[in-house]
Amino acid sequence: MQKELITHPPLADAGSIRAIHLKKKPRLGEMFIQGFLFFCGAVSILTTLGIIYELGKESLLFFQMPGVTLIEFFTRTEWQPTIGKFGVLPLVTATLMTTFFAMLVALPLGLSAAIYLSEYASPRARSILKPILEILAGVPTVVYGYFALTTMTPFLRLLFGDQVQVYNTLSAGLVMGIMILPLVCSMSEDALSAVPQSLREAAYGLGGTRLETALQVVVPAALSGIIAAFILAISRAIGETMIVALAAGAGPNFTFNPFLSAETLTGYIARISGGDVAYDTPDYNSIFAIGLLLFGATLLLNILSRRLVARFREVYE
Amino acid sequence: MNNIFTSPRSILAARHARGKFWRGVFFSSTLIGLIALAALILTILNRAAGLVVITDAVDRNSLAGRPLTELTRPELVTILQDHLTRTRLRTLERNNGPLDSLDEETLINLVMEQVVKPTIRKSYTLAETLFQRAAIEQEIAAMRAETPNLQVEFRSWLNPGFLTRSMSATPELAGVRTAVLGSLWIIAITILVAFPIGVGAAIYLEEYASENRVNRIIQTNIDNLAGVPSIVYGILGLAIFVRTLSHLTSGAVFGIQGSNGRTILSAGLTMALLILPILIINAQEAIRAVPASLRQASYGLGATRWQTIWHHVLPNALPGILTGTILAISRALGETAPLILVGASSLINKDPTGVFSFFTALPIQIYNWTARPQPEFRNIAAAAILVLLVVLLSLNSVAIVLRNRLSKRGT
CATH class of the missing domain: 1.10.3720.10 (MetI-like)
Structure with missing residues (x-):
């Protein structure tokens, strides 16, 4: 390039402006760096492809095993892969039960706390309360499992007597609710705070009380954000492992009694893979089939939740 | 729910009362989160320290008539040699080096592990230790009647030894x-x-x-x-x-x-x-x-x-x-x-x-x-x-x- 400039025929008029190359010069170093950075971004795509490929491949092997059919998988109520019983329902019902109890705690309490923090609390109170709730979100889940087993379960046994088994879905679900509460609270609070002040002022101007403004104006205005928080909370509860592995019980059990032990999808994966699980056995392959189920369910919920968040952002930003 | 724009003025007081009530509800929800956090921390602290009742396979004070920490290194080595079989001693030396070359702390640990072999008969939580002292002492007295060489001590499970020891099948000797x-x-x-x-x-x-x-x-x-x-x-x-x-x-x-x-x-x-x-x-x-x-x-x-x-x-x-x-x-x-x-x-x-x-x-x-x-x-x-x-x-x-x-x- 440089050479080209110099060998240019000299311009007739020495006083005129020298020719400038406005074309971008290729810089090898810069291109290399950009290539590397793109690779970094692409690692996430590779991760997703890896998840889908591995889960899909091993699940296919699982469904090719003699005696496993999709229909049986989703309708039979016994799950013992080693002896040829492949009905995933008991694990699914246990997951739904723990999720249900978790939501029973997390959704109402999380939303109420969010309303309090966003609509009632003074800035000072908020600056103290919020970080404390955030600590709850930072506690590792295995610690919640410990809490469920050593405090919540004895407490439930005190309340309901010996019909409560040492491992039960109620205890795991309630503690999971406490774990998810901060998530619901902070996401809902974000949604509530994003509602323009003018809406509140208009409601006050019409004579609404603070409660009426909050419940009939602010909450409906932030509804898509709040529902997004709820959906994300459900997804979190379905994928949670350590609390249920410690407190919900080991061993599939097709029951709707919250006082009995029952193994969830994630609990099953954790138990089976706890030892040295041999490759290409029904146990090993079943981990992937169940993993695929979990991945699919949580992914759907997450996408739904993000769509809703995007919608309320569009409205107010 | 009444719509705010059609509510007659006469029920204003009721509206305010409802507002107050719900404000309480919202505040308690926040509080429940804080209480849960407190319960979580208390649960852990409660279990992390407390009274323990220990029995020794060989009474630790009878070994030399003095507490182990006051003994010199040669004395500790002698205790090990007196109480362990030759094969056992050889295994120990293979794992840790010659006994004479070990420092006092390692020797005491070895004596505890190999000779004294303390087992925890019963452990109490911190809350029990603090608030139910009388009941615990009764229980311990009953245990003493059966086995005389009981040690009762207050134990913080989180101690320097816990941080420096490696995994063990016996909880009192396990570390992280x-x-x-x-x-x-x-x-x-x-x-x-x-x-x-x-x-x-x-x-x-x-x-x-x-x-x-x-x-x-x-x-x-x-x-x-x-x-x-x-x-x-x-x-x-x-x-x-x-x-x-x-x-x-x-x-x-x-x-x-x-x-x-x-x-x-x-x-x-x-x-x-x-x-x-x-x-x-x-x-x-x-x-x-x-x-x-x-x-x-x-x-x-x-x-x-x-x-x-x-x-x-x-x-x-x-x-x-x-x-x-x-x-x-x-x-x-x-x-x-x-x-x-x-x-x-x-x-x-x-x-x-x-x-x-x-x-x-x-x-x-x-x-x-x-x-x-x-x-x-x-x-x-x-x-x-x-x-x-x-x-x-x-x-x-x-x-x-x-x-x-x-x-x-x-x-």
Whole structure:
């Protein structure tokens, strides 16, 4: 390039402006760096492809095993892969039960706390309360499992007597609710705070009380954000492992009694893979089939939740 | 519910009452969160210390007539020689070196482990110790009637010995050294892999990526990966790092024998994939917060894109990036489920020697100890939780300090 400039025929008029190359010069170093950075971004795509490929491949092997059919998988109520019983329902019902109890705690309490923090609390109170709730979100889940087993379960046994088994879905679900509460609270609070002040002022101007403004104006205005928080909370509860592995019980059990032990999808994966699980056995392959189920369910919920968040952002930003 | 715009004035008082009531409800919901946190912490503290009743296989005070700590080294060696068989002594010397060369602390530990063999008959929680002293003393008196050489002592399960001892099948002799070292090794690999890739991806998405299909897919994909349950990453790690790449992760490529893919390297790589989306999202936010005027000034002076990023954008975004990284790391430190999948084993009592070692980690120890029925294991699980929480809390305080410094500079 440089050479080209110099060998240019000299311009007739020495006083005129020298020719400038406005074309971008290729810089090898810069291109290399950009290539590397793109690779970094692409690692996430590779991760997703890896998840889908591995889960899909091993699940296919699982469904090719003699005696496993999709229909049986989703309708039979016994799950013992080693002896040829492949009905995933008991694990699914246990997951739904723990999720249900978790939501029973997390959704109402999380939303109420969010309303309090966003609509009632003074800035000072908020600056103290919020970080404390955030600590709850930072506690590792295995610690919640410990809490469920050593405090919540004895407490439930005190309340309901010996019909409560040492491992039960109620205890795991309630503690999971406490774990998810901060998530619901902070996401809902974000949604509530994003509602323009003018809406509140208009409601006050019409004579609404603070409660009426909050419940009939602010909450409906932030509804898509709040529902997004709820959906994300459900997804979190379905994928949670350590609390249920410690407190919900080991061993599939097709029951709707919250006082009995029952193994969830994630609990099953954790138990089976706890030892040295041999490759290409029904146990090993079943981990992937169940993993695929979990991945699919949580992914759907997450996408739904993000769509809703995007919608309320569009409205107010 | 009455619509506010049609309510007659006469029910104003009722409306205010309702407002007050619900305000109470909202406030108590917030309070319940705080109470739950308090209950969580109290549960752990309650189990982490308390009275214990110990019986010795050989009464420790009868060994030399004086407390063990007052004995000299030769005396301790004599005790060991008197009480142990020759084969046992040989095994000990093979593991620890000649007895005469050991320091006093090791000798005392050996005497306790091999000769005194204390077993915990009963342990009490801190609450019981503090508030039910009379009942406990009665119980102990009853026990004394049966076995005379009972030791009763107040024991904090979290003690220096707990931090420095390795795993053991007896709870009173178990420690977390192996687990802490395992966690540190894993985290080191996680940081080495995830930090450059994560920051690189964030730079690409914020500074280079144009609005096109590929880049939109990358961004959406990262957001979705952040919500994938951690156990699914564990399954991925098991399939890819432990099984498919076992030649690499077991060290067989580098001539290391006798290992399989269930190593620290596999765990670290799995954790790196797990925290990558979080790290990228946090780093993106930090980079986005750097004012555009800085970039424009740099371009205006003729800097190239990478020069602008390296000399101006990154230094300004660094505190934010570090804060995000620390938060991602503290997430990785507490994660348990993926480690179970990639083959952490709680029975390991040898310190990890490198990335191809088998491993255990702090959360794995907590999980295993909690899962055992004996109350003493719950005690050491509580102590291990305290260790983990203290580490996480200090990491988070560093993050908060960094964040505050950042926001001060920004204004």
